[in-house]
Amino acid sequence: AQKVTQAQTEISVVEKEDVTLDCVYETRDTTYYLFWYKQPPSGELVFLIRRNSFDEQNEISGRYSWNFQKSTSSFNFTITASQVVDSAVYFCALNTPSGGYNKLIFGAGTRLAVHP
Amino acid sequence: DARVTQTPRDKVTEMGQEVTMRCQPILGHNTVFWYRQTMMQGLELLAYFRNRAPLDDSGMPKDRFSAEMPDATLATLKIQPSEPRDSAVYFCASGTGTGEADTQYFGPGTRLTVL
Numbered sequence: 001a002q003k004v005t006q007a008q009t010e011i012s013v014v015e016k017e018d019v020t021l022d023c024v025y026e027t028r029d030t031t032y033y034l035f036w037y038k039q040p041p042s043g044e045l046v047f048l049i050r051r052n053s054f055d056e057q058n059e060i061s062g063r064y065s066w067n068f069q070k071s072t073s074s075f076n077f078t079i080t081a082s083q084v085v086d087s088a089v090y091f092c093a094l095n096t097p098s099g100g101y102n103k104l105i106f107g108a109g110t111r112l113a114v115h116p
Numbered sequence: 117d118a119r120v121t122q123t124p125r126d127k128v129t130e131m132g133q134e135v136t137m138r139c140q141p142i143l144g145h146n147t148v149f150w151y152r153q154t155m156m157q158g159l160e161l162l163a164y165f166r167n168r169a170p171l172d173d174s175g176m177p178k179d180r181f182s183a184e185m186p187d188a189t190l191a192t193l194k195i196q197p198s199e200p201r202d203s204a205v206y207f208c209a210s211g212t213g214t215g216e217a218d219t220q221y222f223g224p225g226t227r228l229t230v231l
Contacts, residue, residue: 033217035219037222042224043205043224043225043227044222044223044224044225045207045209045222045225046222047219047220047221047222050217050219052217091159095217095218100171100172102149102161102164102171102172103161103164103172104149104151104159104161104220106158106159107158108158109158
């Protein structure tokens with residue numbers, strides 16, 4: 001069975017703090033893809049990153065970084081020096097061949113509130 | 117900056133009425149997805165099209181929901197008759213259809229309220 005768990009329902013930080021959003025996934029497939037999406041208060045889903053299961057290199061994009069660890073089935077997302085504009089719900093998602101590569105399996109999301 | 121567009125952005129209707137939601141995928145994308153987001157169920161895939169052909173609509177209530185792609189630039193999701201439990205945000209997403217797993221780019225969503 002495929003599953004994505006985002007155990008942190010809500011996180012509240014003060015601007016400039018670093019924050020890590022956890023994502024743990026389950027799949028028996030050896031090939032799979034992981035994604036992060038951001039849903040700001042305006043409601044749209046914004047694609048942030050895609051990573052395949054064979055690429056365990058960590059990724060950094062500006063203040064955003066992602067730590068992929070197959071050994072713990074985790075794909076965590078860190079925002080460095082958070083800003084008020086980072087306030088949003090963040091979703092981790094999984095795509096696998098068992099799902100036909102059609103279906104994104106989403107976690108429940110983590111709501112991040114960044115206060116000035 | 118290419119984006120998926122959806123209309124209407126908000127729809128309030130009464131139970132029993134027909135609702136049609138429209139989506140324009142990113143030009144050149146050949147896969148289209150419909151998702152529904154609710155507080156209780158989160159994000160769920162309703163239907164998936166590749167090259168305008170429906171490949172997976174197992175997530176869609178068949179008796180009242182229908183999804184079509186009349187042409188490559190338009191996807192529609194219709195509910196007839198609508199019920200209060202259909203109240204949700206409906207997202208359309210599109211992808212290039214290349215490789216194994218599409219990166220899906222989402223539209224702004226249609227917020228549906230059925231009274």
